[in-house]
Amino acid sequence: MSNMRTLTVDTRARSYPIYVGAGLFKRLPDLLEEAGWDSGRPLMLVTDDRVGPLYADQVQRVLTDHGYRVGSVSVPATEQSKTLSQLEELTTACIQAGMDRSGGILALGGGVVGDLAGFLAASYMRGISFIQLPTTLLAHDSSVGGKVGVNHPLGKNMIGAFHQPSMVVFDVETLNTLPARQVSSGYAEVVKHAWIGDADFVSWLEENRDGLTNLDPDLTTEAILRGCAVKAKVVSQDEEEAGLRAILNYGHTIGHALEAAAGYGTYTHGEAVAVGMVGETMLGEELGLCAPLADRMEALLQAFGLPTRLRADVRDAELLELMRRDKKAQQGAFTFALPREVGRVERVTGVPEGPLQRTLDRLRGDSG
Ligand SMILES: NC(=O)c1ccc[n+]([C@@H]2O[C@H](COP(=O)([O-])OP(=O)(O)OC[C@H]3O[C@@H](n4cnc5c(N)ncnc54)[C@H](O)[C@@H]3O)[C@@H](O)[C@H]2O)c1
Ligand SMILES: [Zn+2]
Incomplete structure (x- = not known):
């Protein structure tokens, strides 16, 4: 329960704390109290049917022991739960439990639960408070x-x-039950945040890769906090998504196309983004925007157990077609977030097909 770390995220709507550390769920009543949440405010815990059996009891018990009234509801653990019918x-569950405008939603789970329960909070009675309790590494991304x-x-x-959360309480102990593939996928977005905004963080990830993959609590806490800090900085400078926020898309133009071309579920989102980041670094080199960096990127992603090359059965024509249809493509030319140097990425418009095709060729080759 030792070292809780805190990052404050400032947004126009509000500023809120992200608490990260091991054993934090035990401290939930204190954290709620500190934020002025008295036990008279009804709470509804939303989780999924994988995370719920592992952590919902613990969270509910610690809160009810402190006098809180906590309902709970669970959805199937799948992306298909992110629907209007869900x-x-x-x-319905909130109405039946008598949730009123003073109430709060607790989102216990990964990005699926965070997005769904967050939207419930945004829309229930025109908007009530919510608290994120992320349980995946990837959710460090969605918590900001x-x-x-x-x-x-x-x-x-x-x-x-x-809809901004009132607070985020990230208990890194929950990561110990996360399947290895989900851990790797989460690290892809951590690497992305380092690469787009914090060169020292990239070196730090390289130095600590063993401890990080073994989920050392102090190192994981630091990685989550630094990842959130980069995202928070980018988002705070561009809340309306005018432009800067596009750099968060690094690795995602190729990544999204790859996810779709390979068939959803073949690559996880993080795995597809990993391949995409290597590709988009190669593309930066191809266009003369940066010194050779792709080998460094590739080695780092491999250290986290991530794929870095295209599978043979994914066809170029399909990838190009999907990228062309990407909402960011304009008049046949492509838009990417491309690296200038480690820690600095820029939005580049008007990328022609030739260099992109050469990049895909290279991305098919064997890794060095
Ligand atoms: N809002 C945003 O800014 C934002 C950003 C990135 C991603 N997202 C969204 O996040 C979603 C993906 O999130 P995700 O990768 O966290 O997926 P997820 O929520 O589906 O979780 C992945 C799987 O791991 C299980 N799981 C979660 N925590 C666990 C734990 N501690 N122990 C054991 N099992 C656990 C879940 O039940 C699920 O089966 C997508 O829907 C994506 O659109 C949103
Ligand atoms: Zn992503």
Whole structure:
């Protein structure tokens, strides 16, 4: 229970703390009290059917022991839970539990629960408070930025809102039960945040890779905090997504195309982004924007157990077509976030197909 670390995220709507450390769920009543949440405010815990059996009891018990009234509701542990019909079911649960505008939603789980429960909080009675209790490494990403929402059959995250949490309590002990593949995938976004905004953080990840992959609590805490700090800095400078926020898309233009081309579920999001980051670093080199950096990027991602090359069965034509349809492509030319140096990425528009094709060729080769 030792070293809790705190990062304060400032947004126009509010500023809120992100607490990170081992054993923090035990301290939830203190943290709530400090924030002025008295036990008269009803709470609704939203989780999924994998995380719930592991941690919901612990969270509920520690709060009810301190006099809080905590309802709970669980959704299937799958991306398919991010739907309007699931939102309606959760709303029903809140109404039946007598949740009023003073109430708060506790989102216990990964990004799926965070997005869904966050959107429940954004829409229930026109908006109530919510607290994120992330249990995946990837959720360090979704805990900053205030984006909440659900999917539509015609597109991911098509229905949503900006709704900032009141606080984020990240108990890194929960990561010990996270499947290894999910741990690696989360590290892909940690590496992304380092690479786009903090060169020292990249070196630190390289130095501490063994402890990080073994989920050493102090190192993981530091990695989460620094990742959140980069994202918070980018988001605070660009709350309306005018431009700067596009650098958060580093690795995602190729990554999103790869996720779709390989068939959803073949690569996890983080794995596809890992391949995408190597590709987009190669593209930066190809365009003469940066010194050779792709080998360094690749070695770092491999250290976290991530793939860095395209699978043979993913076709270039399909990737290019998907990238062309990407909402960021304009008039046949492509837009990317590309590296200038480690820790600095820029939005580059008008990238022609030639260099992109050469990049895909290279991304198919054997890693060095
Ligand atoms: N709002 C944002 O800014 C933002 C940013 C990035 C991603 N997202 C969203 O996040 C979602 C992906 O999030 P994710 O990768 O966390 O996936 P997830 O929430 O689906 O969790 C992955 C799997 O791990 C299980 N799990 C979670 N924590 C666990 C634990 N501690 N122990 C054992 N099992 C555990 C879950 O039940 C699930 O099966 C996507 O829907 C994506 O759109 C949102
Ligand atoms: Zn991502």
